Amino acid sequence: MSTYRKEAFTGWLFIMPALIGFGLLTVVPILFSLLISFSDWNFMEGLKGIRFNGLSNYKEMWSDRWFTDSLKNNLIFAVTTVPSIMVLALLTAVGLNNGAFFKTPLRMIIFMPYVSSIVAISLVWALLYSPSQGPINQAIRSFGIEHPPGWLSDPHWALTGIIIMSVWASIGYNMVIYLAGLQSIPKDLYEAASIDGAGRVKQFFSITLPLLSPTTFFVLITCIIHSFQVFAAIFMMTQGGPGTSTSVLTFYIYQAGFSFYKMGYASAMAWILTLIIFFVTIVQWLGQKRWVNY
Numbered sequence: 001m002s003t004y005r006k007e008a009f010t011g012w013l014f015i016m017p018a019l020i021g022f023g024l025l026t027v028v029p030i031l032f033s034l035l036i037s038f039s040d041w042n043f044m045e046g047l048k049g050i051r052f053n054g055l056s057n058y059k060e061m062w063s064d065r066w067f068t069d070s071l072k073n074n075l076i077f078a079v080t081t082v083p084s085i086m087v088l089a090l091l092t093a094v095g096l097n098n099g100a101f102f103k104t105p106l107r108m109i110i111f112m113p114y115v116s117s118i119v120a121i122s123l124v125w126a127l128l129y130s131p132s133q134g135p136i137n138q139a140i141r142s143f144g145i146e147h148p149p150g151w152l153s154d155p156h157w158a159l160t161g162i163i164i165m166s167v168w169a170s171i172g173y174n175m176v177i178y179l180a181g182l183q184s185i186p187k188d189l190y191e192a193a194s195i196d197g198a199g200r201v202k203q204f205f206s207i208t209l210p211l212l213s214p215t216t217f218f219v220l221i222t223c224i225i226h227s228f229q230v231f232a233a234i235f236m237m238t239q240g241g242p243g244t245s246t247s248v249l250t251f252y253i254y255q256a257g258f259s260f261y262k263m264g265y266a267s268a269m270a271w272i273l274t275l276i277i278f279f280v281t282i283v284q285w286l287g288q289k290r291w292v293n294y
Contacts, residue, residue, distance in 0.1 A: 033267040033270060033271070034267070034271060036050060036263060036264045036267050037057060037058075037264060037267035037268040037270075037271050038052055038053065038054060038055070038057070038264070038268075039051055039052045039053060039057075039264040040052075040053045040056070040057075040262070040264050040265075041262075041263045041264040042261045042262070042263070043257075043261065043263045044261055050264075053264070057264055057265045057267075057268035057269075058268050058272070060265070061265070061268065061269055061272070065244070066244055066247065066252055067249075067252060067269060069244040069245075069247060070240075070244065070247045070248050070249050070251070070252040071249060073159060073244075073245070073246060073247060073248050074227075074228060074230075074248045074249050076159065077159065077162070077163060077166075077227055077230060077248060078224060078227035078228060080163050081163055081166050081167055081170070081223070081227050082220065082223045082224055082227055084163075084167045085167050085170045085171060085174055085219075085223055086174065086216070086219055086220065086223060088167065088171050089170075089171050089174035089175045089177075089178055089219070090178050090212075090216075092110060092171060092175045092178075093175045093176075093178035093179045093181075093182055094178075094182065094204070094208070096175070096179065097179060097182045097183065107175075107176070107179070110171060110172045110175055111172035111173065111175070111176060112172065113168060113169040113171075113172055114169060114170065114172040114173040115172075116169075118169070118232040118233060118236075119232060119236055121165070121169055121233075122165070122232065122233050122236035122237045123236060125161075125165045125237065126152060126236070126237045129151035129152045129161050129237075130151075131148075131149075131150045131151060131153055131154075134151070136148075136151070137149075137151075152237055152238055153242065154242070155241075155242045155243055155245035156245075158238055158241070158242060158245045158246045159245055159246050161237075162230075162233055162234065162237065162238065162246055165233060165237075166230060166233060170223070170226070174219050174222075174223070177215060177218065177219055178212065178215060178219070180215070181211075181212045181214070181215030182208070182212065185207070185208065185211045185212070189207050189211075190203055190207060193206070193207060210293050211293065213291060213292045213293050214292055214293070214294055216292075217284070217288050217292045220284060221281060221284055221285075224277075224280055224281070224284070225277055225281070228248075228249065228250070228273060228276065228277050229250055230248055230250065231248075231250040231251055231254065234246055234247070234248055234250075234251045235251060235254075240252070240255070249269060249272075249273045250273070252269065253266045253269045253270050253273070254266075256269065
């Protein structure tokens with residue numbers, strides 16, 4: 001055996017455990033979920049309970065009000081949280097990068113929610129949203145508003161409450177990403193712009209935003225993906241209610257599979273969610289050529 005083949009064989013031996021683990025724990029479950037998405041399977045019956053029904057699951061979901069409401073809520077959640085997180089994270093990063101006092105403590109405080117347990121955060125915010133004794137409604141009443149929102153108990157406000165909490169919890173991570181991008185911009189460009197008479201606002205739109213476009217693209221893609229994967233906050237704070245007002249696709253997939261024991265139907269919805277995320281990502285990837293400057 002040649003030296004090249006010996007080195008290649010040794011390399012394959014080293015990565016083989018990772019490949020085997022990836023195959024058994026990732027590839028096989030993905031393929032199995034695709035297979036059972038064409039079946040009606042109560043997993044409590046074991047593999048013998050798999051009964052294939054063709055495309056019935058994919059047809060049924062579009063007449064399922066719970067699915068369509070969950071999809072609508074997911075789209076509302078994505079459309080509102082993604083731009084809010086991006087704008088607030090960028091403004092926070094610019095403020096901290098431009099000589100704010102106590103930079104390190106402020107960065108740590110803002111980043112803390114991201115590394116904290118989402119379960120703990122959800123429980124705290126659920127208490128803050130309490131209609132009668134919650135601090136948020138207490139503060140609203142102090143301004144003379146006698147009937148503040150019911151928040152998580154009100155179908156018209158529950159999703160808004162989840163959105164506010166999710167934006168607050170996500171700013172820190174994206175702020176750090178933007179800070180890294182800001183610190184990579186050469187200071188010479190700002191000095192040259194100042195000599196030419198450009199003010200802070202002009203510099204922001206002419207230098208900062210264009211040179212941050214690769215960072216913005218990364219933040220945009222990750223925020224969109226995360227917005228379609230929201231689950232823990234819904235599970236802990238509202239259980240999808242009141243009614244279907246806060247149900248999203250990931251929560252309904254969980255409900256269909258582990259509460260209603262319709263694993264085939266849940267797998268079909270999971271693949272629809274995968275296709276939605278894949279389509280949105282591809283559209284963004286193709287569109288980046290028009291606004292991302294490397």
